Amino acid sequence: MSSSLTTKVFVARLLGLDVFDPLGDRLGRLRDVVVVDRGPSKPAHTVGLLVEVPGKRRVFVPVTRVQAIEAGQIICSGLVNLRRFQKRGAERLAVGELLDQRVTFKDGSGTGVIEDIGLDQLRNGDWVVSSYYVRRGDRDTGFRPFRRLSRGERVVVEWNEILHINDSEPQAATQFVAAHDELKPADFAEALHEMSDKRRLEVAAELQDDRLAVVLQELPDEEQVQILSALDMERAADVLEEMDPDDAADLLNELSDEQQEALLQLMEPDGAEDVRRLLEYEENTAGSLMTPVPVILPPEATVAEALAYVRQEELSPATASAVYVCRPPLETPTGRYLGVVHIQALLRMPPPEPLGNIIDTDLEPVNDLAPVADVARMLATYNLTSLPVVNDQGRLVGSVTVDDVLDHLLPDDWRTNDDAEEAANG
Incomplete structure (x- = not known):
């Protein structure tokens, strides 16, 4: 506030x-x-x-x-x-x-x-x-x-x-939620993973929609589906709306076509539209991994305005690392994509400076149909945390962040694979 x-x-x-x-x-x-x-x-x-x-x-x-x-x-x-x-x-x-x-x-x-x-x-x-x-x-x-x-x-x-x-x-599940409300989502998800199926559903039902959404994103696919399926349809749609569109699309991909459509119909139209566009992409493409809501501003916007946008608490560090400059409309798919301004450039420039004067035009965007291997190669080659994604008309349709790519490249059970964790630490 x-x-x-x-x-x-x-x-x-x-x-x-x-x-x-x-x-x-x-x-x-x-x-x-x-x-x-x-x-x-x-x-x-x-x-x-x-x-x-x-x-x-x-x-x-x-x-x-x-x-x-x-x-x-x-x-x-x-x-x-x-x-x-x-x-x-x-x-x-x-x-x-x-x-x-x-x-x-x-x-x-x-x-x-x-x-x-x-x-x-x-x-x-x-x-x-x-x-x-x-x-x-x-x-x-x-x-x-x-x-x-x-x-x-x-x-x-x-x-x-x-x-x-x-x-x-209070019910035991209520007590658990109250006692662990300070846990980070990943840690809370780990605690849920260790519970029995019945206990997991009881605790999940006590979480607020926004809290449940971020915790779901940290759980294995099968447990995400289990919890979402246990909710009534309207609440399940509310939780999906609180999730990042790419994570919501990944979860919906695990459901039947009938369940997908029923939940999309219950979601707010704007949120459902973002998710529908992501569901249209084939797996292993940049479009299937991207978020359709990166930070997008016109070239007339100032450095001060851009810094205000990237300060938003709900943005992940990777998403907040870059501002994409486009012609209107600024909702994806945007008008013509012009370039990117990295957060380091924002910190070096005076607040009144227009973004159009400091655009990095050397960084080539990736096509939304490009394979994930190409995206990973570009992120590694240029030491980036995110990449712009455009369609064949040169309009920005989203961005792919390094955490999205890592999540895709790691084994499906990486969140709960104790042997992999020991190897990584050891």
Whole structure:
């Protein structure tokens, strides 16, 4: 979130605020906040907003898309998935489920009823439930060792000053996810791989869509298919939308044609279109490995704008290493491909410099039908982390990164082959 976002807010005071995109178009109205219960030892984690869009449909907006809460409005970035919200796993609705809950104070001073919920932003950008605005209950007869509070008095208490709101014990899978939420995707995937089939599916079902997507990408093909097939079709489509298009296409390639088409129909049209184009390529071609969404800018864009793009957290280091300069349209397939600007060049040039003045035209793009062996040879010859991929008309259709090529060249079971790992270390 941007620095303009308020660092402490109370949920009930936000209800009904209009939600806008960065261009000023109204998306809808805030109706609730979605939090994830992480057990009694951690504050609940805020994952998104529940926004009512035209047609009375309530949709989910990830909290990472919220740019600002100011002047009685909420501003969001990026596209919003308009599929109707469905609560999953340990998710809870702040207004729908937590307000009016009766709680017990840990200091023994009685009980109360939650009337509002305070959210705080941590230094790492995450938002958590930090406090509760509580009204003392009428049956407050407990001993008060610290201070006397009259019945009906309203107080703000920290999240850890009341007993855990969820009276029932969380499921074991929920506990596992909460205890391992800091693991890197590859490490979490390794833990999943070691589980029984039943346990793996239970834990996977508790993950948020975006987390499940990045973890799936680190699992062997058969386990990816197993987990995706265990989800209901709509959720499976949501998870595919969160995956990189090339990884989503690889996973869909493991399914039957009927399953592929059913899932593509449920995906958002823009995401489905990228995946469909990748599915059209034969295996072992540059097109089958590429990502169709590299960083693409026009020649008039400045070095400052390019650096802002490559700073995006969701970009992999290999994808962020180069900016491809093309004539409009800038969506793949683009207008005429002009050349590439490497990140080192961006760091050496003044911020106002147009990209058109610093294009590297010596690096030849690869054709989308070129064999993977040619792509690997070019990456190795010129010590590159990514290569532009063009079609026969000279339009950029994507880029191939070195991690994509390595993933293709290594044995199918390289992620879980202990003998190969020992050999590599030894």
